[in-house]
Amino acid sequence: MGQGRQEHVTTSLAGAVSEExxxxLAPIDAELARHYPGDPGTRQPxxxxxxxxxxxxxxxIRSWGDRALAALDEHxxxxxxxxxxxxxxxxxAEPVHDRVRAKLEHEPVEDLRVxxxxxxxxxxxxxxxxxxxxxARIVAEAYAKGTAAPYMGIRMKCMEAPVRDRGIRTLDIFLTGLLEAGGxxxxxxxxLPKVTxxxxxTAMVRLLEAFEKERELQPGRLGFEIQIETSQSILAIDGTATVARMIQAAEGRATGLHYGTFDYSACLGVSAAYQASDHPAADHAKAIMQVAAAGTGVRVSDGSTNVLPVGPTEKVHAAWRLHxxxxxxxLARAYYQGWDMHPGHIPTRYAAVFAFYREGFxxxxxxxxxxxxxxxxDVMDEPATAKALSGYLLRGLDCxxxxxDEVARATGGLTRADLEGFATPRRADLTISGT
Structure with missing residues (x-):
């Protein structure tokens, strides 16, 4: 009834109300765009x-891959x-095992920090x-030869007084060496570690600005990760979330927040036997990091385990199961990146990641x-869920x-460009439904 009828539309408010x-809200619109630009849409290792x-x-890199393959062959x-x-x-069993071996042969390391x-x-x-x-020379040569990991760089010493000058000098030498070797x-x-x-x-930002100016680089070319390893980096002395301040202090240069399992645990007095990434103290810190970073384009990384898969097979299997x-x-908590400290960890890193994406694919x-x-x-999905679904598939593709081809078949022909479109919708699209 009434399907063919043209409705008479009337309003009560003058156009000036909407304009006012x-x-x-124009300043708020600008704040949202500046502080919460959303995920950059690039690959996350x-x-x-x-x-x-x-x-x-x-x-x-090749040595890590070979040692990981040798561990698989033996254990x-x-x-x-x-x-x-x-x-x-x-x-x-078969698809994960086969993909792990292929990964170790062709791209054993996705991100390496000297x-x-x-x-x-x-x-x-x-x-x-x-x-x-x-x-700097080795990294430059690796990129020139095509043997580099997708991401590479250095972890310098921190900005605390005893090592500050040394960290600045090392960063200068490394970056200068890369530029001299071709860019x-x-x-x-x-x-940047141990930020409190x-x-x-802010000091790191000023340092990178000075380097960019000196070498005539595009402003903002250099970004950095912030390593969260102290209690002060989570909760400030006035009770506010320090990590949120750090993201803003980076002035758009922060690319990630990396949780430091053992430094942070020790800072809180956690006994060595209980220092792990699943300790309640770790969960608390990472939850605050996650909320502070949400929507800012800064990604959160989990820490590492110090239980090494070495020794007899029984011991290796126990360490593998833990990792x-x-x-x-x-992954279930949306920490899509973590640290690996030993070649024996990367088979289980990839096994866990591949199983996570394949079982829900x-x-x-x-x-x-x-x-x-x-x-x-049987599920009523909305733009926000489509964003999560496409992001899940894209991360599975990237790693x-x-x-x-299998994603295209399973989605009825969606391309990577289609997935990227769903993964980065406009802010308004995510709030139309109000949920």
């Missing part, structure tokens, strides 16, 4: 591998053995100078397909858990 409201600067070499030589060790379901901090320690200045220059690679990542005050982040479980736990693809085609189903 828009004018009054599933892990960061830290290698002490003195042992970093041209073959480090889980086939899909069934690997699945049994980790508790994988029968339907995931460590000049805890993993390197205090050295004579001449030695650290030479090591920093050497690191800054697109995958360059810098990490937002003013230290696999911690990684799956982090078909359901996510079907839901997104129904949403895209406005078809009904190698999924293939573009």
């Amino acid at each position: 409201i828009s004018a009054s 599933v892990h960061t591998v830290y290698v002490p600067a003195d042992v970093f070499a041209a073959d480090t 889980a030589p086939d899909a069934a053995a690997f699945a049994t060790a980790l508790g994988l379901s029968d339907d995931l 460590d000049f901090e805890d993993g390197y320690g205090a050295r004579p200045d001449t030695e650290e100078d030479e090591t920093a220059a050497r690191a 800054l690679p697109d995958g360059l990542v810098l990490t 005050y937002a003013e230290q982040v 696999y479980g911690l990684t799956r736990r982090a 078909e359901q996510a693809a079907a839901r997104l397909s129904r949403y895209a085609n406005r078809a009904g189903g 190698g858990a999924l293939d573009l």
Whole structure:
């Protein structure tokens, strides 16, 4: 009834009312756009591998892959053995095992940080100078030869007084060396550790601004990660969330917040035997980091485990199960990146990541397909859910858990561009439904 009838539309408010409201909210609109630009839409590595600067070499990435493959050959030589060790379901055993081996052969490390901090320690200045220059040369050569990880960079010493000058000098030598060798690679990542005050982040910003000006780089070219390793970086002395201040103090240069499992735990007095990424203190810190970073374009990374998969097979399997479980736990909590400290960790890193995306792939693809085609189903999805579904599929594609062809088939022909469109909707699209 009334389908063919043209309704008579009337309003009561003058157009000036809408104009006045828009004018009054213009500063808020600008604040939202500046502080909450949303996810950058770029690839996020599933892990960061830290290698002490003195042992970093041209073959480090390949060496990690080879050592990881050797661990598989020795302790889980086939899909069934690997699945049994980790508790994988029968339907995931073959695809996960095969993809893990392929990953270790072709891209064993997604993100590598040459460590000049805890993993390197205090050295004579001449030695650290030479090591920093050497690191720059090796990184530049790796990108030139196509053997680099997608992301590479250094973790400098922090901005605290005893090591501040040393950290600044090492960063200067490294960045200058890259420029002299041909330029800054697109995958360059810098990490600032042990940040306790937002003013230290501001100091890092001023340092990078000075370098950009000196070398005539585009303003804002250099970004950095903030490492959360102290209680003061979570809760300020006045009770406010310090980490939120740090993100703003970075003035758009912050790319990530990385949780430091052991420094943070020790700072709170957690006994060594209980220092782990699933400790309640760790959950509290990461939850605050996650809320502070949401919508800002700054990504959150989990920390590491110090239980190494070495020794007899029984001990290796126990360490693998621990690492696999911690990684799956982090993924379920939307921490899509973590640290790996030993080559033996990367088989289980990739196994956990691949299983996470493959076991939920078909359901996510079907839901997104129904949403895209406005078809009904047993779940009523909205733009925000479509964003989450597409983000899930994109992350699965980026790490190698999924293939573009199978995603296209399962979603009824959606392309990567389609997925990216759903993953980065306009802010208004996410609030139309009010949920």
